[in-house]
Amino acid sequence: MLAVNYSTLKNNLKDYCDEASDNNQTIIVTRKKSKSIVIMSLDNYNQLMKNVRNAEYLAKLDRSIEQIKNGFGQVHEEKDL
Numbered sequence: 001m002l003a004v005n006y007s008t009l010k011n012n013l014k015d016y017c018d019e020a021s022d023n024n025q026t027i028i029v030t031r032k033k034s035k036s037i038v039i040m041s042l043d044n045y046n047q048l049m050k051n052v053r054n055a056e057y058l059a060k061l062d063r064s065i066e067q068i069k070n071g072f073g074q075v076h077e078e079k080d081l
Contacts (some may be wrong), residue, residue, distance in 0.1 A: 002026070003028040009029050020040055020041050
């Protein structure tokens with residue numbers, strides 16, 4: 001992970017973009033009067049989003065299992081396809 005200020009990033013944008021995409025670096029851009037931002041490769045971003053979706057799905061499964069344990073499930077007959 002690298003941290004740079006906005007001016008340095010602006011003057012060396014290509015180098016930092018290459019660092020993010022080619023070397024899987026995460027770049028934190030600090031700004032004086034604004035919140036910091038993060039630059040990362042699209043591959044890293046997509047993996048992060050996949051992990052978020054997986055975590056949400058697992059949490060949903062956990063809630064469902066808890067509901068079944070508490071007697072809030074329903075039994076259905078198996079249907080032939």
